[in-house]
Amino acid sequence: MARDSQAALVALNRFGFGARGGASGDLINAASDPRGFVKAELARPFGVLLEAPGLQSTPQLGQAAFAYQDQVKQAREAAKAAAPTEAPQPPAEQKPDNQLRRNLSLNTVVTEIAGQMAEAKPADNAMKPGTMQPGAAAPAAAKPAQPLNVIQKTFRTEALARLQRAMLVDCGFTERLVVFWSNHFCISASKGELARMWAGAFEREAIRSHVLGCFADMLKAVEQHPAMLFFLDNQQSLGPDSRAGQNRKRGLNENLAREIMELHTLGVGGGYTQGDVTSLARIITGWTFAGRKGQLGVPGSFAFNANAHQPGPQMLLGKTYEPTGLAQGEAALADIARHPSTANFIATKFARHFVADDPPPALVARLRDVFVRTDGDLKALATALVDSDEAWKAPLTKMRSPYDFLVASGRLLARVPEDPGFYLNSLNLLGQPLWTPAGPNGFPDTAAAWAAPEGIKLRLDIASQMGARLGPNIDPLDLLEFAAADAASAETRKTIERAESRQQALALLLMSPELQRR
Amino acid sequence: MIDCVENRLLTSRRGLLLGGASFAAWAYLPKFARAADGHDPRLVVVILRGALDGLATVAPIGDPDYAGLHGSIALASNGAHPALMLDSFFGLHPSMPEFARMYRAQHAAVIHAVSTPYRDRSHFDGQDVLESGYGGPGRVQSGWLNRALEALPRGERVSSGLAVGPTTPLVLRGSAPTVGWAPVALPQADDDTAMRLVDLYRHRDPALASALSQGLQLEKAASGDDMKPKPGNQVAQMRQVARGAAKLMAADDGPRIAALAFDGWDTHANEGGPVGRLAFLLGGLDGALAEFESGLGDRWRDTVVVVATEFGRTARINGTDGTDHGTGTIALLAGGAVKGGRVISDWPGLKPANLYEGRDLKPTTDLRSVIKGVLQGQFGLSDQVLAQTVFPDSASARPMKGLVA
Numbered sequence: 001m002a003r004d005s006q007a008a009l010v011a012l013n014r015f016g017f018g019a020r021g022g023a024s025g026d027l028i029n030a031a032s033d034p035r036g037f038v039k040a041e042l043a044r045p046f047g048v049l050l051e052a053p054g055l056q057s058t059p060q061l062g063q064a065a066f067a068y069q070d071q072v073k074q075a076r077e078a079a080k081a082a083a084p085t086e087a088p089q090p091p092a093e094q095k096p097d098n099q100l101r102r103n104l105s106l107n108t109v110v111t112e113i114a115g116q117m118a119e120a121k122p123a124d125n126a127m128k129p130g131t132m133q134p135g136a137a138a139p140a141a142a143k144p145a146q147p148l149n150v151i152q153k154t155f156r157t158e159a160l161a162r163l164q165r166a167m168l169v170d171c172g173f174t175e176r177l178v179v180f181w182s183n184h185f186c187i188s189a190s191k192g193e194l195a196r197m198w199a200g201a202f203e204r205e206a207i208r209s210h211v212l213g214c215f216a217d218m219l220k221a222v223e224q225h226p227a228m229l230f231f232l233d234n235q236q237s238l239g240p241d242s243r244a245g246q247n248r249k250r251g252l253n254e255n256l257a258r259e260i261m262e263l264h265t266l267g268v269g270g271g272y273t274q275g276d277v278t279s280l281a282r283i284i285t286g287w288t289f290a291g292r293k294g295q296l297g298v299p300g301s302f303a304f305n306a307n308a309h310q311p312g313p314q315m316l317l318g319k320t321y322e323p324t325g326l327a328q329g330e331a332a333l334a335d336i337a338r339h340p341s342t343a344n345f346i347a348t349k350f351a352r353h354f355v356a357d358d359p360p361p362a363l364v365a366r367l368r369d370v371f372v373r374t375d376g377d378l379k380a381l382a383t384a385l386v387d388s389d390e391a392w393k394a395p396l397t398k399m400r401s402p403y404d405f406l407v408a409s410g411r412l413l414a415r416v417p418e419d420p421g422f423y424l425n426s427l428n429l430l431g432q433p434l435w436t437p438a439g440p441n442g443f444p445d446t447a448a449a450w451a452a453p454e455g456i457k458l459r460l461d462i463a464s465q466m467g468a469r470l471g472p473n474i475d476p477l478d479l480l481e482f483a484a485a486d487a488a489s490a491e492t493r494k495t496i497e498r499a500e501s502r503q504q505a506l507a508l509l510l511m512s513p514e515l516q517r518r
Numbered sequence: 519m520i521d522c523v524e525n526r527l528l529t530s531r532r533g534l535l536l537g538g539a540s541f542a543a544w545a546y547l548p549k550f551a552r553a554a555d556g557h558d559p560r561l562v563v564v565i566l567r568g569a570l571d572g573l574a575t576v577a578p579i580g581d582p583d584y585a586g587l588h589g590s591i592a593l594a595s596n597g598a599h600p601a602l603m604l605d606s607f608f609g610l611h612p613s614m615p616e617f618a619r620m621y622r623a624q625h626a627a628v629i630h631a632v633s634t635p636y637r638d639r640s641h642f643d644g645q646d647v648l649e650s651g652y653g654g655p656g657r658v659q660s661g662w663l664n665r666a667l668e669a670l671p672r673g674e675r676v677s678s679g680l681a682v683g684p685t686t687p688l689v690l691r692g693s694a695p696t697v698g699w700a701p702v703a704l705p706q707a708d709d710d711t712a713m714r715l716v717d718l719y720r721h722r723d724p725a726l727a728s729a730l731s732q733g734l735q736l737e738k739a740a741s742g743d744d745m746k747p748k749p750g751n752q753v754a755q756m757r758q759v760a761r762g763a764a765k766l767m768a769a770d771d772g773p774r775i776a777a778l779a780f781d782g783w784d785t786h787a788n789e790g791g792p793v794g795r796l797a798f799l800l801g802g803l804d805g806a807l808a809e810f811e812s813g814l815g816d817r818w819r820d821t822v823v824v825v826a827t828e829f830g831r832t833a834r835i836n837g838t839d840g841t842d843h844g845t846g847t848i849a850l851l852a853g854g855a856v857k858g859g860r861v862i863s864d865w866p867g868l869k870p871a872n873l874y875e876g877r878d879l880k881p882t883t884d885l886r887s888v889i890k891g892v893l894q895g896q897f898g899l900s901d902q903v904l905a906q907t908v909f910p911d912s913a914s915a916r917p918m919k920g921l922v923a
Binding site for chain 1: 567568638639640641642643655686691696697706707708710711712714715717718719721722723725726729730731732733734781784786787836837838839840842843875
């Protein structure tokens with residue numbers, strides 16, 4: 001039987017999450033039929049859905065969050081009533097002594113700080129989810145002694161379910177598709193408690209259900225999901241002439257409308273104007289979710305609030321949409337989903353994610369045509385990608401994202417996590433906190449973004465931790481066989497063979513170009 | 519999988535890499551030939567991502583249309599939280615007392631109604647234009663600060679820029695060497711492993727070799743006990759990042775140019791006025807500027823900090839007590855080298871007819887002119903280099919004179 005280890009490397013790493021260690025035989029299976037290996041996952045229509053014990057629906061989660069918020073409020077009020085004194089001022093931050101900082105060389109600064117580092121307590125800090133993005137809201141940190149609240153617990157349960165699935169699937173192509181679409185239609189868990197509570201459910205409900213379905217359906221599911229409406233403020237947006245707008249003297253918020261056109265569909269420069277943004281914002285007024293009192297429906301579920309909806313017809317992208325309530329916005333989204341700019345934007349982004357930062361134009365054109373011809377059939381789009389020669393021939397120059405790197409490492413080490421802590425902390429450190437990008441454009445998708453000096457150095461630190469912990473029990477050369485076999489470079493093989501310990505060998509293997517590039 | 523961390527000694531040989539003969543890995547060590555006057559310029563670029571509301575930060579309180587447009591979140595010169603009046607017309611947000619102090623000491627200035635050449639309202643294209651220095655979006659391979667570094671005499675004043683954060687901001691990306699640093703707390707790989715990996719990368723993946731080598735250089739220089747991330751408090755994080763960067767830049771052989779970015783300025787809803795969400799963030803920015811001042815010590819004398827954002831926000835508040843994406847905004851300068859105590863503005867006015875597209879503060883100053891003025895004042899870059907290399911095709915945006923003392 002012909003075996004093509006190089007193609008297996010592409011199948012497992014470009015399309016999937018890398019080979020699993022142990023007895024999986026992933027590399028051998030992929031080598032005997034690379035395209036078939038990747039496409040096998042597309043043939044399982046329900047394989048992409050995620051159901052696990054403890055995962056709840058968006059309304060259930062919303063109600064739990066409301067209940068928790070009520071509890072906190074009551075506790076706060078009770079505490080206030082008991083001790084009506086002002087909270088003490090936090091002590092002023094100590095400023096560094098200017099005298100000490102003067103005229104030092106960098107080397108002196110290093111030496112000085114190395115002394116401080118020796119006194120530091122690493123076990124204390126290393127598990128704290130420090131953020132790598134200056135200014136980005138840090139994920140909620142729990143002190144070890146304090147029990148997790150329902151929001152933190154839910155986030156970890158959702159994260160764990162996603163990670164376990166990624167560790168267990170054969171190739172990981174559909175999971176990679178989920179990650180791609182989830183980042184395309186991202187929300188940020190740092191928006192607030194509801195966003196953190198809903199981040200996992202949003203992906204399960206709005207992304208997974210449609211990842212091998214129709215783009216227009218995914219678009220509608222995403223834009224009507226409470227998590228997205230909350231993330232981009234649409235639940236606050238009122239039609240200026242609607243009954244609620246008149247009564248409450250509040251009005252339009254165009255955040256969601258703009259990002260729908262700029263980031264979700266047409267792409268910037270996709271042929272829309274400020275007037276179109278305002279129109280779409282009016283069209284989707286009233287798209288909200290039912291609150292804790294349930295006046296608009298089951299608390300935490302999508303709701304159309306006719307009282308907040310801007311009355312009258314609206315002109316969008318040269319077409320008039322009659323005032324049909326909720327249907328007005330749904331019709332507009334359906335048209336935007338089929339717009340030629342959307343096909344172009346999605347095809348380019350898709351090819352960039354999987355193949356190259358500057359994707360081959362012929363590949364982009366073919367994907368665009370498939371998108372148009374099939375009316376946005378996302379399974380057809382994925383299949384066309386796997387069937388293309390470009391996707392198999394382009395050199396492996398893409399840099400694995402931190403998430404891909406951590407999952408690939410976990411797979412190779414054959415570790416199914418029982419606790420998401422290590423992954424969540426590592427993702428924070430590496431600048432890709434789970435479901436928490438800095439903006440609605442999601443995490444970057446180019447090598448330049450992830451191959452930054454600080455990022456690579458931190459990956460090495462994390463790989464070393466894994467090596468120190470797991471290295472004693474593994475044979476690094478076996479793992480190299482599982483990961484790349486004869487497609488591994490002579491230099492990588494030599495580096496691992498010559499390592500001074502198994503721990504070191506494992507760290508070097510995880511950091512090798514074969515594991516970092518895809 | 520890994521749920522605890524080896525409690526091992528963290529001091530490693532890597533600290534020594536920054537001394538003596540090990541500098542080979544750092545091919546672009548800055549060398550200094552001090553100018554005769556002892557001027558040793560430093561430049562910090564702070565990018566506020568999300569589009570800062572310039573009208574809320576430096577409010578044109580004297581403009582008769584301001585209060586009506588900014589409605590419930592407008593600043594006023596009186597009341598419980600009065601704006602800090604910079605002159606008879608402009609008032610500074612009350613959560614920026616440090617900047618106000620610098621302004622009074624003539625070490626801070628405001629440029630108002632400023633904008634890049636970008637006139638649409640996408641954050642991401644706006645940031646690309648702001649950082650790439652090109653006239654329009656779509657050309658994002660390198661940033662103006664990196665090209666300015668390249669234009670400096672190599673091996674003299676400055677030859678390496680510092681990128682603060684886990685990814686290098688576009689403004690500092692390009693062919694001139696940069697080093698990165700971010701505040702973290704993580705046990706570090708030992709030097710032997712690191713050097714073996716550098717060696718493997720050198721043979722198989724030169725781009726990763728270069729990234730890793732640079733990443734190894736500065737990891738400890740700025741990380742001390744006080745540098746641990748403080749999760750959950752964005753304001754503390756801003757200060758902490760600034761403190762670390764200042765510490766690195768204060769060293770005689772530390773980087774002279776740094777870029778960092780603060781996120782979170784996209785205030786679509788419940789922006790708040792003198793108190794509230796924006797006030798909280800501005801307090802963090804104010805604290806970061808103070809950290810630069812104290813951390814740089816007597817180097818502050820030669821420093822300019824430029825604070826810029828991709829565009830402004832609508833002059834009129836939206837339906838949710840926030841502001842949507844707009845155009846004209848402010849740029850802030852702070853530092854001992856700033857010829858400050860001024861609000862520099864060709865004020866366009868806020869009458870409906872004077873607003874850009876009937877909604878935004880109309881830009882009357884090109885941000886490139888401001889930055890060019892700073893680059894020229896600090897590093898002596900020529901008009902021609904600024905107009906062709908640093909900001910391509912920008913001859914019409916003349917460097918603003920007299921920004922630097």
